[in-house]
Amino acid sequence: MMRQFDGDRLIIASHNAGKIREIGALLEPFGIAVSSVAELGYEEPEETEDTFAGNARIKAHAAAQASGLPALADDSGLMVDALNGQPGVYTADWAETGNGRDFMMAMTKVNDLVAASGASAPHSAQFRCTLCLAWPDGHDELFEGIVGGHLVWPIRGEGGFGFDPMFLPEGEQETFGEMDPAHKHAMSHRADAFAKLVAGCFDR
Numbered sequence: 687m688m689r690q691f692d693g694d695r696l697i698i699a700s701h702n703a704g705k706i707r708e709i710g711a712l713l714e715p716f717g718i719a720v721s722s723v724a725e726l727g728y729e730e731p732e733e734t735e736d737t738f739a740g741n742a743r744i745k746a747h748a749a750a751q752a753s754g755l756p757a758l759a760d761d762s763g764l765m766v767d768a769l770n771g772q773p774g775v776y777t778a779d780w781a782e783t784g785n786g787r788d789f790m791m792a793m794t795k796v797n798d799l800v801a802a803s804g805a806s807a808p809h810s811a812q813f814r815c816t817l818c819l820a821w822p823d824g825h826d827e828l829f830e831g832i833v834g835g836h837l838v839w840p841i842r843g844e845g846g847f848g849f850d851p852m853f854l855p856e857g858e859q860e861t862f863g864e865m866d867p868a869h870k871h872a873m874s875h876r877a878d879a880f881a882k883l884v885a886g887c888f889d890r
């Protein structure tokens with residue numbers, strides 16, 4: 687039996703402004719008050735696991751312990767078939783410069799490696815998202831989402847965040863960077879995981 691979320695406040699265990707915006711929009715219809723660990727000034731825990739689920743659990747439990755409230759974390763990334771699933775769990779690390787994140791650099795690196803792999807276009811890829819809802823008593827629930835598509839180059843669009851401008855979801859004309867946010871929220875890896883969270887834990 688899955689644990690139900692029956693509170694009216696939830697901590698979003700993310701320091702990524704793009705994710706916080708998307709999770710806020712997904713939670714909006716449920717009338718739940720949200721605060722992020724970024725606005726509360728909590729430190730970012732180190733993501734030491736090598737799976738999305740492992741890192742989502744680290745972030746969600748750290749925030750639930752610190753706040754005494756249920757907390758929702760998202761660990762996500764881009765898996766490129768021609769790169770054997772890289773950057774995967776290390777997607778954010780590929781953008782790290784020592785002086786903040788540079789996603790133009792990271793997208794260029796992905797494109798260069800894909801070109802060097804010799805694989806022929808279109809280059810298939812998936813975005814994956816694992817959500818972890820953790821309670822202060824140490825219990826948690828995990829939900830996984832995925833969206834398939836392929837990479838485009840040059841990048842297209844200025845919306846979204848991270849690798850959005852180089853990802854064209856299956857059956858779509860627009861990249862996540864070009865898409866209306868509401869459309870992305872209806873079909874993304876995050877939306878897929880979120881639908882499972884709602885079905886499993888929200889009785890509203």
Ligand SMILES: O=P(O)(O)OP(=O)(O)OP(=O)(O)OC[C@H]1O[C@@H](n2cnc3c(O)ncnc32)[C@H](O)[C@@H]1O
Nearest residue numbers: 700701702760761762763764777778847848849850
């Ligand atoms: O850990 P938190 O604080 O939540 O924020 P983060 O940005 O570090 O998040 P992750 O550790 O889960 O790293 C995932 C990276 O994958 C990329 N990513 C995930 N979802 C994405 C999306 O919907 N669109 C574009 N890029 C995405 C983006 O670059 C993220 O920084």
Ligand SMILES: [Mg+2]
Nearest residue numbers: 701702733778
């Ligand atoms: Mg992170």
